[in-house]
Amino acid sequence: MEIKYCSNCLFPETKPDLSFNDEGVCSACTAAELKDQGIDWEERAKQFHEIVDHYRLPKEKTGWDCIVPVSGGKDSTYQAYFMKEVCGLNPLCVCFETTMVTALGQANLDNLTKMGMDVIHFKKNNAAYKKMVIEGFKRLGDEMWPNHIGIFTIPVLMAVKFNIPLIIWGENPQKEYGGPSLDSVQSRILNRRWLEEFGGLLGNRIQDMVGVEGLTEKELSPYFYPSDEEINRVGVTGVFLGSYFFWDARKQLEIVKQYGFGVKEDGPIEGTYTNYENLDEKLVGLHDYLKYVKYGFGRATDHVGIDIRNKRMTRAEGLELVKAYDGKYPYYGVNNFVEYSGMSKEEIDAIIDSFTNPILFKQDENGKFLRDEAGNLVRTFEVK
Numbered sequence: 001m002e003i004k005y006c007s008n009c010l011f012p013e014t015k016p017d018l019s020f021n022d023e024g025v026c027s028a029c030t031a032a033e034l035k036d037q038g039i040d041w042e043e044r045a046k047q048f049h050e051i052v053d054h055y056r057l058p059k060e061k062t063g064w065d066c067i068v069p070v071s072g073g074k075d076s077t078y079q080a081y082f083m084k085e086v087c088g089l090n091p092l093c094v095c096f097e098t099t100m101v102t103a104l105g106q107a108n109l110d111n112l113t114k115m116g117m118d119v120i121h122f123k124k125n126n127a128a129y130k131k132m133v134i135e136g137f138k139r140l141g142d143e144m145w146p147n148h149i150g151i152f153t154i155p156v157l158m159a160v161k162f163n164i165p166l167i168i169w170g171e172n173p174q175k176e177y178g179g180p181s182l183d184s185v186q187s188r189i190l191n192r193r194w195l196e197e198f199g200g201l202l203g204n205r206i207q208d209m210v211g212v213e214g215l216t217e218k219e220l221s222p223y224f225y226p227s228d229e230e231i232n233r234v235g236v237t238g239v240f241l242g243s244y245f246f247w248d249a250r251k252q253l254e255i256v257k258q259y260g261f262g263v264k265e266d267g268p269i270e271g272t273y274t275n276y277e278n279l280d281e282k283l284v285g286l287h288d289y290l291k292y293v294k295y296g297f298g299r300a301t302d303h304v305g306i307d308i309r310n311k312r313m314t315r316a317e318g319l320e321l322v323k324a325y326d327g328k329y330p331y332y333g334v335n336n337f338v339e340y341s342g343m344s345k346e347e348i349d350a351i352i353d354s355f356t357n358p359i360l361f362k363q364d365e366n367g368k369f370l371r372d373e374a375g376n377l378v379r380t381f382e383v384k
């Protein structure tokens with residue numbers, strides 16, 4: 001099987017919604033070029049500070065000036081830092097609890113309070129959430145499915161409840177990883193339409209989970225976006241910080257480390273070569289592996305792409321990292337998922353196999369996927 005790769009980064013043509021120009025450069029790289037060249041960042045910064053000043057509460061008034069959705073990760077820590085230290089606001093940080101938090105993730109979340117901010121850690125109904133985790137895994141091959149919704153809906157629900165109109169999101173994920181169209185690349189506001197189209201819900205809506213294992217709408221309250229009426233009453237406005245300031249993850253990492261943010265000191269995260277991203281979730285390796293079995297590329301390819309586009313790595317160096325890290329069977333993630341879900345490893349593997357693309361991975365005469373001695377799938381294609 002021959003797969004076409006971007007001539008600049010290592011994104012394959014199997015990546016959903018990716019397109020290539022005549023020179024063989026992918027839309028993610030083209031968007032990054034646009035981000036570098038076409039934008040007057042000084043003008044954008046001015047616009048951002050005007051927005052902030054509009055929402056800033058008067059000095060004598062108690063309350064929070066904005067909401068910063070946080071995970072305890074480096075990006076959201078940077079957003080919170082930026083709003084407090086650079087803009088001088090009093091942000092309310094809002095975290096939707098992840099599926100299986102790591103000790104480091106919890107420490108980084110707690111660190112936000114040490115940085116001088118209030119944090120709401122939304123602890124969800126785990127019985128209901130777990131049903132969706134398992135359904136998302138079986139139906140869509142995505143065990144983080146309800147999380148993709150909760151991280152977007154809870155900050156908006158809190159904005160409505162606490163009457164805080166301004167929500168500061170980070171990088172527009174469509175921009176960093178390459179999305180369907182330039183229209184989405186340029187959109188600077190996150191709303192319901194954005195969530196439904198680009199929020200990674202794989203064509204499923206929360207309504208589709210009603211009735212699964214007896215789930216009721218009531219139990220799923222945290223996952224419903226507030227009504228248009230409520231949004232309009234408060235005037236909720238969500239803006240992407242990354243649309244107004246040049247987004248350089250590694251530079252931002254150095255800043256937040258000075259404010260107590262911790263990285264994984266004992267080696268990279270499962271599935272990639274970096275140690276500063278996706279630190280908070282024990283299942284992340286499984287999540288990234290599911291993408292690999294579907295499309296033939298993993299998290300290392302994403303990270304290599306960012307490092308190449310930010311001129312920190314050559315394509316040849318990236319190629320070596322992708323070969324070394326992408327597609328390794330995620331033992332840590334799967335073992336944790338056995339513990340969380342109550343499913344056996346065999347059941348989990350069978351479901352992973354059902355999402356594994358038979359064109360991309362070799363099978364024996366009975367249709368069983370071949371594996372090497374380390375338990376990794378055998379590619380029918382060469383990464384190049």
Ligand SMILES: [Zn+2]
Nearest residue numbers: 006009026029
């Ligand atoms: Zn590319």
